[in-house]
Structures are given as C-alpha cells and as structure tokens.
Amino acid sequence: MASEHIENKLALLPNEPGSYQMKDKNGKIIYVGKAKNLRNRVRSYFKLEHTGKTAELVKNIADFDFIVTNSDKEAFLLEITLIQKWQPYYNIRLKRGTGYPYIKISNEQNPQLILVSEVKKDDAFYFGPYPNVYAAQETLHFLQKVYPLRRCNGYQGRPCLYYHMGQCLGACFREVPQSEYEAEIKKIKSFLNGNTSAIKQKLTAKMETAAANLAFEQAADIRDQIQFIDATVEKQKIISQDATPRDIFNYYVKDGWLSIQIFFIRQARLMKREKRFFTLVDDPTEELVSFILQFYNRKNTKLPNEILVPATIDHNLLEQILQVHVKTPQRGAKRELLDLAEKNAQIALDEKLRLMLLSDQKTTGAMQELSKALDIPLGHRIEAFDHSHTQGVDIVSAMVVFDDGLPEKKLYRKYKLKTINHADEAAATREVIRRRYTRLLKEKAQLPDLILVDGGEIQLDAAKDVLENELRLNIPVAAMVKNEHHKTADLIKATGDEHLNLNPKSQSFMLLQRIQDEVHRFAITFHRQLHGKNTLASRLDSIQGVGPKTRQKLLRQFGSLKKINQATIEEIEALGISNKTANLVKVSIAAALRANELKK
Structure with a gap:
C-alpha cells in the first residue's frame, strides 16, 4: 500500500511523456524509467499487483520525481542518460549500456564507421543512442556508401572489394592522406548532427525519377532510406546539437x-x-x-x-x-x-502548491478533531514528552514540538534528568514538565496549546499536578497510549482520565501517531548517545593513568571505542597524553572491543 505522501503525488501526475525516478527512504535513486504518459505509468507501480523484482522495487520506493519531455522518444533518451549517470540498482537491463546502438567514428590512423553498443572513454566520436536499431543499421550502411572511410581490415597489398565499389578509401593498398579522412569525417558529423536536407533532396529526386521510370521497387527502397534517416538523425531536444557545456x-x-x-x-x-x-x-x-x-x-x-x-x-x-x-x-x-x-x-x-493545500486541509482537520475530542479551544502548537532508559540507568527525557501539524525540529529539547537515578515514570515526568515550563514562564515565551505525554495515567497525573498545583498553568494535557505491539492505540483525556477511542483512520489519530513516533525516536536516539558515552567513560576510568581530564579529552575528540581504536598513537599523543598512557589506552580499548565481539 502506498504511503499518504505518494498517494498525494500520484493524484497530481501530469498526462505528459517523460522520465520518472524512483527513490528509497534515503533519497537515493533506485530506478529510472520512461513513459508516454507519466500519470498512467507511475500509478501502475502502486495500483497493480506485482511479483518478483518489480514487487521488491515497489516495496523499497519511498518517493519519486519526474522530468517532463516533449515526446516519448525524448523520454527514452533522457532515461538512458539518467541510468548511465545514477546507475540505479534495479535498472539491471540498461545499467551497463543502453541496449541500443551508437554510430562511432573510430580514432585511429585509418578510421572506420561502425555500430557499437556503448560509449567508451576514448577519443572516438559517438552519435546516438538510436531507439530504432534497424534504422540505425540502414543509416550506417548508407553513410558507408556515400562517405567512405575504411571498410577493410587494413593493408593487404591490393585493393579490397569495397574500394572497387567506392566504399573504402584504400587503406588496403596505399597510405591514405589524413586530409581525405578529415574531409569525409566532417561530412559524416554534419549529417549525424541533423544536417540531412541536401542528402534527402538528392534521394527524393532519385525516388521520383525511379517512380517516373516505373521502377517502383527501387523507389520504395529509396523512400525507406529517407525514413531511416529521419528515424536515426531526427533532431532531439534532450540531446543538443553541439557538445558545449x-x-x-x-x-x-x-x-x-x-x-x-x-x-x-x-x-x-x-x-x-x-x-x-x-x-x-x-x-x-x-x-x-x-x-x-x-x-x-x-x-x-x-x-x-x-x-x-x-x-x-x-x-x-x-x-x-x-x-x-x-x-x-x-x-x-x-x-x-x-x-x-x-x-x-x-x-x-x-504539484507543490496542491500538496501544501492537501497537507493544510488534513492538518486543520486533524487539529479540529483533536480539539473537539478533548473539548479544548482549537490551537496550533503541541508539545510532546517521552522518557528513555536502560534498566533504570542513564534516564533521559525528550520533547518535540509540532506547529500546525508539522515538526519544528529547532524547538526540540533534550533533558538529562537530575533528581532521579532509577526508573520512576512519575518523577521523570514531574521533573521535565517543571523544568520546561518554569523556563518558558521565566522567558515569557510562547506556551503550547496542548501537552502530550507518552504513557498512561501515571504520567498524565504527574504532568497535571506540576502544571496546576506548582506552576498555576491551565494548559490542556492528554496521554498517548500504546498497545501491546508498541503502536499508537488511544488518547486519555486529562479530565476524568477518559479514553477517547479515536478512529484509527481519522486525521487526528494519524497526527497523534506521527507525534508519538517522533518523540519516541528522539528520546531513544538521545539515550543511546548518552549511554554510549557513559559506557566509554566508565571503560576509560578503568585504565591506569587516565584521569578525569584525559578522559574528557578522549571523549571530546573521539566519542566512541571504535574511533579510539582506529586512532594512531600519534593522534592520541597530540591531545597532550603521554606515550605510555596512549599505548595503554590503545591496548585496553582493543581488548574491550575483542571481548564485545566474543559476547556477540
């Protein structure tokens, strides 16, 4: 099932040709495609059932982008360019070459005109790629007849068959002057760059003459040749007519x-x-x-x-x-x-304006639903709190801020709890609520319209107690409750500890889910950082010769056991640590890492 973000973008796709780029959760392009109709093609990935590699691709799509072109052929050429540039993981067929030919003028003493499947890093001239393979082959044969270069294998002491047919300059039996090659190459380049009108006029005249003489088969062959030229060297808007950057x-x-x-x-x-x-x-x-x-x-x-x-x-x-x-x-x-x-x-x-409008409508709807369910005035700012610890050790709290349904990450705050040293949810809630809103009152800063705590009645009662009885603040409070799968399940109202039983498909429930996931992520990340530093600090304290100052230098410079282990003795000494202590640190940390690996 497509995410809400993708569903919104799918609804806004244009009915235009172009290239689309599928991206993973990290924003990396994992697939590039082309379409005659972007709307129909891109929607098919998310609206139809798929198997195999396509199903795997769709599962990993987190977003997509697209570029509109003027024709399906331009979309194809752009697709090839982007595949070669980004090398997307799922473009197996085209990743190491276009699958379509180029016409190449080789760079050698006796150059030749050949058809190749990919562009190499050499000094040769390449034209293409050409979507119509047969037309490219026929155009190559035409060029070899009209603008001869070398068609034989090189010097053999006698003229080759192609020389007698006027399709080879004679490298087979003589030293061909470079000026002869340059003159023919100049004409070939001009032709492949789209200057075909003179040649097409001559061919058209021959076709008409053949038809007038009732040589209809010959006239049809010439007609086909003109069509092949059009299909091969038609001017493209995505590929310009010169190589100027x-x-x-x-x-x-x-x-x-x-x-x-x-x-x-x-x-x-x-x-x-x-x-x-x-x-x-x-x-x-x-x-x-x-x-x-x-x-x-x-x-x-x-x-x-x-x-x-x-x-x-x-x-x-x-x-x-x-x-x-x-x-x-x-x-x-x-x-x-x-x-x-x-x-x-x-x-x-x-697209951006319509997505913004959809987002505003959904956010406004979610805030209205929440205010109605909690029986509070409609507001804009929500602040949410969560705690994290490991078996009562390194207890931290975190707060996130959502303005009009969107996270304001600059306003996020982390709290190292000072007054407790064991897992006490009520005490942790009291401390962080007290610290946060005492500071806002002192600074006369903006207060939230709603406070959410991540937990049940215990945290809710603790928050209410501090706000109402200590700080004399009348800010609505509610508790976000999770189910046995640790997913958002319900909201508890502060007045009467009433469970609201929100509709899981409602906009208000989805907003709560985003807030609860975000505050939990933020708290867990902060706890892991702190716990990792404290574990490192305790490990450093056990090393002889490492005192508080040395420990602080190592923590500030490296921050982890792995980075200290990767550092050289000279890098540790550069912090003002003696050679003896630096060696002890290296040996002790290496031993600690080996012990951790054995435990795993």
Whole structure:
C-alpha cells in the first residue's frame, strides 16, 4: 500500500511523456524509467499487483520525481542518460549500456564507421543512442556508401572489394592522406548532427525519377532510406546539437511562490536537473538573477561555457560577474530546451502548491478533531514528552514540538534528568514538565496549546499536578497510549482520565501517531548517545593513568571505542597524553572491543 505522501503525488501526475525516478527512504535513486504518459505509468507501480523484482522495487520506493519531455522518444533518451549517470540498482537491463546502438567514428590512423553498443572513454566520436536499431543499421550502411572511410581490415597489398565499389578509401593498398579522412569525417558529423536536407533532396529526386521510370521497387527502397534517416538523425531536444557545456535557467511564478528549474547540459545530454522553490519577496527576474549568482558562488561549483536564461534577465550583469556567455535563444533546439525548463517549473510548482493545500486541509482537520475530542479551544502548537532508559540507568527525557501539524525540529529539547537515578515514570515526568515550563514562564515565551505525554495515567497525573498545583498553568494535557505491539492505540483525556477511542483512520489519530513516533525516536536516539558515552567513560576510568581530564579529552575528540581504536598513537599523543598512557589506552580499548565481539 502506498504511503499518504505518494498517494498525494500520484493524484497530481501530469498526462505528459517523460522520465520518472524512483527513490528509497534515503533519497537515493533506485530506478529510472520512461513513459508516454507519466500519470498512467507511475500509478501502475502502486495500483497493480506485482511479483518478483518489480514487487521488491515497489516495496523499497519511498518517493519519486519526474522530468517532463516533449515526446516519448525524448523520454527514452533522457532515461538512458539518467541510468548511465545514477546507475540505479534495479535498472539491471540498461545499467551497463543502453541496449541500443551508437554510430562511432573510430580514432585511429585509418578510421572506420561502425555500430557499437556503448560509449567508451576514448577519443572516438559517438552519435546516438538510436531507439530504432534497424534504422540505425540502414543509416550506417548508407553513410558507408556515400562517405567512405575504411571498410577493410587494413593493408593487404591490393585493393579490397569495397574500394572497387567506392566504399573504402584504400587503406588496403596505399597510405591514405589524413586530409581525405578529415574531409569525409566532417561530412559524416554534419549529417549525424541533423544536417540531412541536401542528402534527402538528392534521394527524393532519385525516388521520383525511379517512380517516373516505373521502377517502383527501387523507389520504395529509396523512400525507406529517407525514413531511416529521419528515424536515426531526427533532431532531439534532450540531446543538443553541439557538445558545449551549458546550464539552462527558467522560472514560473504563482500565488506568491517562485519555482526555478535548472537543466545541466553536458556532452550534448541533459545530465542533471535541479528544482528550487522560494516565497516571492521581490521582482521574480531580480530574484532569479540573485539566485544564479549565489548558485555559482557555492563551493566547487564549476561554471559552464554558456548559460541560457529568459529574455527578461539582465544578461550584462551576469556576464560581467560570472565571465560566461549568457544568452536567450529565439528559436531552435536551445529555445525549446528553455521552454521545456519553464514547463517543468510550472508543473513542479503546481504539484507543490496542491500538496501544501492537501497537507493544510488534513492538518486543520486533524487539529479540529483533536480539539473537539478533548473539548479544548482549537490551537496550533503541541508539545510532546517521552522518557528513555536502560534498566533504570542513564534516564533521559525528550520533547518535540509540532506547529500546525508539522515538526519544528529547532524547538526540540533534550533533558538529562537530575533528581532521579532509577526508573520512576512519575518523577521523570514531574521533573521535565517543571523544568520546561518554569523556563518558558521565566522567558515569557510562547506556551503550547496542548501537552502530550507518552504513557498512561501515571504520567498524565504527574504532568497535571506540576502544571496546576506548582506552576498555576491551565494548559490542556492528554496521554498517548500504546498497545501491546508498541503502536499508537488511544488518547486519555486529562479530565476524568477518559479514553477517547479515536478512529484509527481519522486525521487526528494519524497526527497523534506521527507525534508519538517522533518523540519516541528522539528520546531513544538521545539515550543511546548518552549511554554510549557513559559506557566509554566508565571503560576509560578503568585504565591506569587516565584521569578525569584525559578522559574528557578522549571523549571530546573521539566519542566512541571504535574511533579510539582506529586512532594512531600519534593522534592520541597530540591531545597532550603521554606515550605510555596512549599505548595503554590503545591496548585496553582493543581488548574491550575483542571481548564485545566474543559476547556477540
């Protein structure tokens, strides 16, 4: 079953051709595909039953992205480029090559024109890939007839058959001047770059002559040849007509938001796409100029040879600062790429705005349901608390903050509990509630609209006691209860300790679930960090010659047994520790790690 986030994005997919990129929970691209219709193709992954590797892929998809193209063929070519760039795990078929041919002009003394399945890192010239394999083969044969290079195996002391047919320059029996090869290669490059009109005119004239002479079979062959040329060397918008490194910037504005798309064209391919969103506070063209300057001011950002921008952008300013050609193409493939960037910016912003609207509607609905169930005024801020320990050792508390249903991680807080040294949920709750809200009152900071504790009546009563009887605060409190599977099960109301029995499919229940999972994660993470440091500290205390100051230096610099074990004696001595003590530390830590491994 798809997550709520994916379901929302599926509903917003366009009925356009393009390439889609599936991502795992870490944001890594694990599969790249193409589609004639992005909406239908991407939805099929989550709406149909799958088996084998497809089922495994779908199980690991946490998010997806897409790039809209102008045709299915462009989507195919972009798919190949992205697969070669990202090497996604599940693209087994295309990962080590496109599966479709390239036409190659070899780089050797007597070059030849050949069909290959992949691009190698050499000085040869490659054209393609070509989706229509048969058309590519026929076009290659046509080129070999019209623009001869070498078709034989090399010098053999006599002319080969191809030389007699006019399809080889004669490397088989003579030393061919490089100027002859260069002249033919120049014509081949021009042809494969799309300059085919002259050749097609000649072929069309031959076809018409053959038809007039009733040589219909010959006319049909010539007609097919023209179609093969069109299928093979048709101009592509995703593959530009030259190999100039260029970046393309375009934007779209709507409802106070600015959407920016950047296309990175390298080696005549769209190698990468980035998208950014900003709330608009100035003129959009000024914002885009500022963004471009900041974009290239980043560390290790290499400038291209050319930047394409909309006509409204200040070209002179960008050129003076960046020292790069800045242009606005008026027609042709570059113009179409610029327009495609704008189209993708519009689609991306429309998707973001609709997702924001859905999120706002669901969050508002969840807060309204909670306020109604708890019989409290509708609020915006929720603060939730949880405790963590290991058999009563290293007891900690943690607090998370949700504003309008979204986590505000900058406001999260961790607490090392001071007043207890054993597992006492009530005492832990009292201490952390007292510390948190005494501080807020002292600083006259914003108080929450609702406080949630992760536990049952014991924690709920402890929180109420401190808030009402000590701090004289009238803040609603409720307790989040888990079932035997440690999953969110219910909510306990502060007044009368009433169980609310929320609908598990309701928006309010889902919000509670997110909050409870987040505060538990935050508390557990903090406890593990503290417990690990305390375990390391106690281990260091047992080493002769390691006192409080030395222990503190080691903890601050390395933080774990493993990192101390990996450090050199010189790195430990650099902290002002003697050679004798450094060696003792290394030996003791190595022994401790070996003992831990044996226990496992």
